Amino acid sequence: MGSFQSPRGTRDILSPEVSYWQWVEATARTQFAQAAYREVRTPIFEETALFARGIGEATDVVGKEMYTFPDRKDRSLTLRPENTAGVVRACIQHSLVAPGNLQRLWYCGPMFRYERAQEGRQRQFHQLGAEVLGSADPRADAEVIALATDLLQRLGLSNLTMALNSVGDGRDRQAYRHALVEFLTPYHNDLDPDSQDRLSRNPLRILDSKDLRTQAIVADAPSILDHLSPDSKSFFDRVQQSLTDLGIAFTLNSRLVRGLDYYTHTAFEIQSSDLGAQATVCGGGRYDGLVEQLGGPSTPAVGWAMGLERLMILLQRLQEPPAMALDFYLVSRGAAAEAQALQLAQQLRRQDFAVELDLSGSAFGKQFKRAARSGAAACLVLGDAEAEAQTVQLKWLTSGEQLSLTQVELLEDVEGLRSRLALAAAALATSA
RNA sequence: GCGAGCGUGGCCAAGUGGUUAAGGCAGUGGAUUGUGAUUCCACCAUUCGCGGGUUCAAGUCCCGUCGUUCGCCCCA
Known part of the structure; x- marks a missing residue:
């Protein structure tokens, strides 16, 4: 053909569909305004090292999914694969994080990951996200999560479930990793090949393997919840209590692991069974070490990101697009x-x-x-x-x-x- | 990155080696030079994603390529 097509994994959002997007964006905007969150708009590309250090060198996102390119002065830049690192960078750069200073922020925009497209997964996709920097209070976790569940509810989405877990602090995780590797090593040859590989690289990820035999083995594995320090345990208890106080339903899932290295303590995912293999609509948690990791003052933080394409899939099944008036x-x-x-x-x-x-x-x-x-x-x-x-x-x-x-x-x-x-x-x- | 399926006009499609590429929706013009429906007529793919090959003959078979879909990996 002589004409052009949009690049692989990207797509145009055209007339009837675009009204859903406008509706979601408008709903989010009012919701965040009501909770005193301010919008941040950060660059779509950043220094490559920001993501490498923030997300973790060993993660798949950094290892094989980034759109990285040199600019004309040979600086290595990367199209943002997620936005938490960028938001944290902006907060550090503009001195928005300081002891006793609380920042409530939200963003919405395109993200980029070099992956094979399938339902609910594209190379350019869009995330809506919320971040709270500067609070170690478990109520911050609850507030931020409530924002996500409320938004989904305002959009008329029910039939969603929330899985909740705590991955503890760095020390808890280290201890648990040991226990897990110890438990799994005897089964090494029975694990699926991917999980065998993960045993040395990233053993926690074996927990949410989709391989049936691996799942059977993992069913008897030790639980991270038994490896939390008293402080971590009590923090997690208070998060759960706050959520219960807010009437937010969740299911504890000690095998919930998130793929980005910066998560600590609270981890959660909101999932739908109507999305095929990509079930997670919204995922997030606490990341107490990230600000410091990126060169800022030690600052506790929580946040989440919502995949808008996945949201649209659900919305379009539920209701007619709002008509142009x-x-x-x-x-x-x-x-x-x-x-x-x-x-x-x-x-x-x-x-x-x-x-x-x-x-x-x-x-x-x-x-x-x-x-x-x-x-x-x-x-x-x-x-x-x-x-x-x-x-x-x-x-x-x-x-x-x-x-x-x-x-x-x-x-x-x-x-x-x-x-x-x-x-x-x-x-x-x-x-x- | 790996595995499998698919690719015919703006959209939905029939067609499975013989040829003049059905049909429907949408669109345009007209019947109806000033009023939304219905009906009727006409027009709307020198060509089947693209490139190459096999064959007397290819939308139909083969190879490659691009895109897409589903799954794996991974994530929102």
Whole structure:
């Protein structure tokens, strides 16, 4: 072919679908505003070392999924594969993190990972995320998680489950890793090949292997929850209590492990069974060591990220897209009428009406057909006779009622029009 | 990175080696030079993702390539 296609793993978000995106973004925006979270917009690419150090050299994300490239001065840059590292970097750079200083932030934007696409997984995808920096209080964990569950609820999504775990602090994890490796080593040859490999590299990941034989072995493995220090244990208890107080349902899953190295203590995932292999809609947890790891002051933090493509899959199954609201469709024919219609459309828009002007110049019949399909509440008609008399026909498309009035009258009766439009919209809503 | 399936107009498709590439939706023009429905007529793929090969003959078989889908790995 001679034409271009969007690159592998990327896609265009077109008209009916894009209204879901706008709806989700608008809902998130108000939700975050109500909880006093501020939006951050960080660069889409960062120094490669930021991700390598933040996410962890040994992780798959860093090891094989990053879009890394040299710029013209041979600096190594990387398209962000996630945004926590970038947000933390921004907070350090602008001194937003300091002892006793709390930052509540949210973001939304594209992320990039070089992976084979499948349902709910693309090379360019979008995440909505929340981060709280500077609080070691378990209520911060609960607040941030509640924001995620509330948002999903506002969007009308039920049928989601939340898995919760604690991976403890660094020392707890170290101890647990030992215990786990000790337990698994005798079964080495019975593990699936991937897990055999992970035994030395990243043994915790064996816990959520999808291989059935491995799962059977892991079923009797020691639980991380038995390896938590008293402090870690009590912290996790308080997180659970806070969630319960908020009426947020969760299932403890001691085998829940997250793939990024920076997580400590609380780890959670919100999952749907309607998503195929990519079940996680939202994942996050506490990352108390990351700020320091990236060169800032020791600062506790919690956060999560939500995969918007996955969210859209669920939303599109549940409900029709919100329709584009159009007040008037303007039909005209004849040189004088067309000129007046162009001006009338602009004047109405300045009064905050949504107006579509038919530019086809085709027969009235065709234009009316388009008017009916446009979803507009009313149609305005300008032909030779109207142009001559400076009038306009106003036709309500729901009832078919039509009246003639002067263009001046139309523009002066803004309040009357607005209430009629509200009625028409209500009629549409009940008929739908 | 690995495994398997798929790729025919804007969309949904029939077609499984013989040829003039069905059909539906949408669109455009007209019947109807000023009113949304219905109906009717006409137009809408020198070509089947792209490149090569086999064959007298290829949308149909083979190879490659690109894209896509499902799964693995991994993650949101």
